[in-house]
Amino acid sequence: MADHLRATIPKLGIDRKKILNDLSARKKDDCDFRGGRTFGLVYHVDQKHEDLLADVQKLFLEENYLNPMAFKSILGMELELVSMISEMCHGGSNAVGCVTSGGTESILLACKAYRNRARLKNRFRKVEMILPETAHVAFEKAAAYFGIAIKRIPVGKDYKADMKALERAITRNTALIVMSAPQYPHGVMDPIRAAAKIARKRNIPLHVDACMGGFVLPWLEKLGEPIEPWDFRVEGVTSISLDIHKYGYCPKGASALLYSSMGFMRNQFFVSTNWPGGVYASTTLQGSRPGHAIATAYASVVSLGEEGFLRLTKRILEAKKILLEAISDTPELVALGPPEVTCVAIASKDKNIGIYAVGDVLQERGWHLDRQQSPESLHLTIMQNHLDTISSFVKDLRDAVAIVRANPKLNQSGQAAVYGMMAKAPLRGFVKTNVAQYLADMYGSPGASSSESLGTLHSDSVKVSPILKMALKIFGKKSTLR
Ligand SMILES: *Cc1c(COP(=O)(O)O)cnc(C)c1O
Numbered sequence: 001m002a003d004h005l006r007a008t009i010p011k012l013g014i015d016r017k018k019i020l021n022d023l024s025a026r027k028k029d030d031c032d033f034r035g036g037r038t039f040g041l042v043y044h045v046d047q048k049h050e051d052l053l054a055d056v057q058k059l060f061l062e063e064n065y066l067n068p069m070a071f072k073s074i075l076g077m078e079l080e081l082v083s084m085i086s087e088m089c090h091g092g093s094n095a096v097g098c099v100t101s102g103g104t105e106s107i108l109l110a111c112k113a114y115r116n117r118a119r120l121k122n123r124f125r126k127v128e129m130i131l132p133e134t135a136h137v138a139f140e141k142a143a144a145y146f147g148i149a150i151k152r153i154p155v156g157k158d159y160k161a162d163m164k165a166l167e168r169a170i171t172r173n174t175a176l177i178v179m180s181a182p183q184y185p186h187g188v189m190d191p192i193r194a195a196a197k198i199a200r201k202r203n204i205p206l207h208v209d210a211c212m213g214g215f216v217l218p219w220l221e222k223l224g225e226p227i228e229p230w231d232f233r234v235e236g237v238t239s240i241s242l243d244i245h246k247y248g249y250c251p252k253g254a255s256a257l258l259y260s261s262m263g264f265m266r267n268q269f270f271v272s273t274n275w276p277g278g279v280y281a282s283t284t285l286q287g288s289r290p291g292h293a294i295a296t297a298y299a300s301v302v303s304l305g306e307e308g309f310l311r312l313t314k315r316i317l318e319a320k321k322i323l324l325e326a327i328s329d330t331p332e333l334v335a336l337g338p339p340e341v342t343c344v345a346i347a348s349k350d351k352n353i354g355i356y357a358v359g360d361v362l363q364e365r366g367w368h369l370d371r372q373q374s375p376e377s378l379h380l381t382i383m384q385n386h387l388d389t390i391s392s393f394v395k396d397l398r399d400a401v402a403i404v405r406a407n408p409k410l411n412q413s414g415q416a417a418v419y420g421m422m423a424k425a426p427l428r429g430f431v432k433t434n435v436a437q438y439l440a441d442m443y444g445s446p447g448a449s450s451s452e453s454l455g456t457l458h459s460d461s462v463k464v465s466p467i468l469k470m471a472l473k474i475f476g477k478k479s480t481l482r
Pocket of ligand 1: 136138184212255
């Protein structure tokens, strides 16, 4: 855990050169996304693309998209983006949508819209949504924020949502069914056509989460890959979330949320008429919002064009092919799924080779990967710059397996021990409390009381077991908390 930082606003302003030097120096331990050693986080194209984005960002640096009428330039770009993306997803003439700050916001908004719709339409007292267990955690966040009950359905051996379970989970409170294209953990497509058929029969909206796949599936299809229909071509799909700041290659802060018609989108809007500050209306969660997020998203998409997207997607496919071949040639390892799109989850088939220990060795060698649980695996989002590094990754992956075989102790040490414990701890509430405490320590002063102070003194701040505390220390040191 980082020492608590104490900083004061300087008495005199610091000069430009010093600030730039200082901030550049601060980046030295950040992960290197340009070099193709990070499997997620940043979807980097090249210096030329980055320079364009920086120029466009500067052009719209201070514009506030709180009021679209004050910045019609940005409204124009938003509507054009929605139109281009809608065409890409075969939205038809009734399709509508908006640009949000990211996948999470797109998902929160869709859930909020369907919740409101259910309340209005059916006077539901309880609102439920059906989620495959692999659906992105942002849906769980939406449920927690907006008071929606979750009905989880399992996935099969192929990691696809179970359609029998879907039928069983539907009740008269079901406001929404969610499917993913693909789901994040294993890069597998849910059976969207089958789910849409069920949704249509029961007259329930179906949201397709294509945050990951939205900007690669159309190009994979054009490149001749076998991709089953997932977009508005499938009758019954009522909305799609799709991140521009992933495979649309713009900086963070842009995702799209599309609906098959305004009838659904209308439930997303917020209007207040009685505030002394005036009549206030907004389409998305944010109030004041950066204009440059939409401008850079727009510039990224039009600068690449179809040709650029196809070229980059081809490179991703090649890198993925090299990786999957190497995994199938390594008897200890398996790619779960198999992965159909551009995320790959690597697990171990050999009880002596803990995949988290393999992850530790790879991390020592400068590869940034995420750990997943049930089943334990390493997650890789394959990006175009990996075509240049995948061969050396594959070599290190094989080395890592050999190193763990020779040193079984690695399975019980380092981060492997922590992740192993976190994945296996039977009391999930216990893990939850301790991770929440980790956040409290990151933002509070360790040692200071973390109880509320509303006049009364509470002495019951969360107790953290010393072992977990130590574990979280190691855990927190090298990796981001996810
Ligand atoms: C990334 C992702 C999200 C969440 O998007 P953020 O931009 O991180 O908020 C949701 N669903 C899937 C499938 C994703 O890959």
